[in-house]
Every structure is written in C-alpha cells, then in structure tokens.
Amino acid sequence: KNEVEQSPQNLTAQEGEFITINCSYSVGISALHWLQQHPGGGIVSLFMLSSGKKKHGRLIATINIQEKHSSLHITASHPRDSAVYICAVRSFMDSNYQLIWGAGTKLIIKP
Amino acid sequence: ETGVTQSPTHLIKTRGQQVTLRCSSQSGHNTVSWYQQALGQGPQFIFQYYREEENGRGNFPPRFSGLQFPNYSSELNVNALELDDSALYLCASSRGGTAKGKTQYFGPGTRLLVL
Numbered sequence: 001k002n003e004v005e006q007s008p009q010n011l012t013a014q015e016g017e018f019i020t021i022n023c024s025y026s027v028g029i030s031a032l033h034w035l036q037q038h039p040g041g042g043i044v045s046l047f048m049l050s051s052g053k054k055k056h057g058r059l060i061a062t063i064n065i066q067e068k069h070s071s072l073h074i075t076a077s078h079p080r081d082s083a084v085y086i087c088a089v090r091s092f093m094d095s096n097y098q099l100i101w102g103a104g105t106k107l108i109i110k111p
Numbered sequence: 112e113t114g115v116t117q118s119p120t121h122l123i124k125t126r127g128q129q130v131t132l133r134c135s136s137q138s139g140h141n142t143v144s145w146y147q148q149a150l151g152q153g154p155q156f157i158f159q160y161y162r163e164e165e166n167g168r169g170n171f172p173p174r175f176s177g178l179q180f181p182n183y184s185s186e187l188n189v190n191a192l193e194l195d196d197s198a199l200y201l202c203a204s205s206r207g208g209t210a211k212g213k214t215q216y217f218g219p220g221t222r223l224l225v226l
Contacts, residue, residue, distance in 0.1 A: 033226055045197075045224060088226070090125065 003027050006087050006102035014110055019074040021105045023087030026068065030090050034061050034072050037084045037104070046072070046085075077109045114138060115204050115218035123224045124192050132187040132221045134202035140216070142166070143185040145177060146201040148220070160185055197225045 004025045013019055023032070034046040047054050047061040049070065054061050058077075063070040074081055087102040114137035124130050136143050145157040156169035160179035174190040183204070189196055199220045 045226060048226070090226070 003100050004087060004089055004102040006105050010106045012108045013077060015078060017077050019077050021072045021085050023070045023102055025089050027091045032063055032070050033088045035086045079109045079111050082108050115216050117202055117218035117221050121222045125226050126192055128192050129190045132200050134185045134218055136183045136204035137216050140204035140206050141183050142205045144203045145187045148199040192225045194225050
C-alpha cells in the first residue's frame with residue numbers, strides 16, 4: 001500500500017461541474033501540497049496545507065490531520081482545468097525533507 | 112533552435128536541498144551567462160563564465176555557484192534552497208569575453224519549483 005493514495009485516478013466531467021479529488025496518507029506529516037501538472041509538463045504549486053482550509057479563486061483545499069485526509073475542490077470547472085492533480089506530503093520524520101508523492105489524478109473537463 | 116540546451120526541463124526540490132542545473136552552449140561560444148526569472152518578472156543576471164572563470168556576478172548570495180567546463184558547457188549550483196528560488200533558470204551563450212553588446216543565445220530554461 002502506498003503511503004499517499006489519491007482517488008479517483010481518472011476523472012472526466014462536464015464544464016461547470018463541482019470537482020472533488022481526494023488524498024489519503026498513512027505517515028505523519030508536516031505539510032501537504034497540491035500541485036497541478038499540465039500536458040506540457042509544467043508543474044504549478046497550488047496549495048501548501050498544514051491544517052484547515054485554503055481557497056484561491058475556484059480552487060479550495062482542505063485537510064483533516066486527525067483523519068489523514070485532504071481534498072481538492074474545483075468549483076464551476078472549466079476545460080482549462082484539465083490537468084493532472086498531484087498530492088504530495090512532507091514527512092516530519094524525514095530530516096532530508098523528501099516529499100512522498102501520490103500517483104496523481106488525471107482530470108478532463110469537457111466543454 | 113538556438114543550439115543552447117538545458118537540463119532538466121523541470122525540477123522539484125524541497126527547502127534545504129541542493130540542485131545542479133546544466134547548460135550546453137552553442138558550438139564555438141566560450142561565454143555563458145545564467146539568469147533567474149521569477150514568475151511575472153524579467154530575468155535577473157546571476158553570473159557569467161568565460162573560459163572557465165567567473166567573469167561577472169549579479170546580486171545573488173554565495174549559495175549560487177557555477178562551473179564552466181573545458182568544452183564550455185556549464186553548471187549552476189544552488190545550495191540550501193529557499194522557497195523564493197522557485198523560478199525559471201535561463202542560460203545564454205555568446206562568443207567573446209563579455210556578453211555586453213554581443214548576441215546571447217538563450218536555452219529553453221529549467222523550471223525549478225521549491226516546496
């Protein structure tokens with residue numbers, strides 16, 4: 001079992017739908033990252049969370065430390081949101097600050 | 112195509128780590144310059160190498176260091192990475208001692224993300 005699990009692996013939705021991507025982890029962490037990777041390969045950091053909830057535009061990220069679970073929500077989804085969304089955690093047991101990566105969720109938003 | 116190549120194209124590191132970026136100059140060019148371009152900003156000059164010697168430096172701390180090899184390829188090393196080091200790193204090659212007034216040929220850049 002991977003230390004960081006994302007679901008779903010693939011998600012196709014219609015424009016305007018509310019999107020939820022989930023991330024569960026099994027290690028103690030100091031921070032959790034949500035990243036976006038576009039087909040061209042460029043990776044963008046969306047959020048870094050250690051507790052609670054953050055919002056940026058149509059994106060919302062939440063984390064529940066007790067349940068070791070985080071969600072990324074996209075409201076009013078748009079075709080330009082199509083990308084791979086990756087959850088990564090920083091384990092506080094690792095003095096080298098290595099990130100443990102989820103496998104990613106491939107999101108396709110159809111017009 | 113400028114003949115200048117950089118590797119890797121993308122890189123993700125965490126705070127405190129070290130990174131090495133590489134640049135292969137255009138054939139016949141003995142001068143290489145490195146630039147840092149933060150999102151939405153213009154490139155900032157880091158330093159320049161001519162014939163394996165540092166030949167000029169911008170306002171960057173010592174944890175930014177470089178090397179130029181006999182074949183004029185070059186490396187940029189950054190130690191103790193900070194979040195603000197996240198940027199596009201560009202190298203540019205030219206012929207001659209100083210790049211001022213000379214055409215610089217830019218590589219495609221390495222996008223570094225520090226988490």
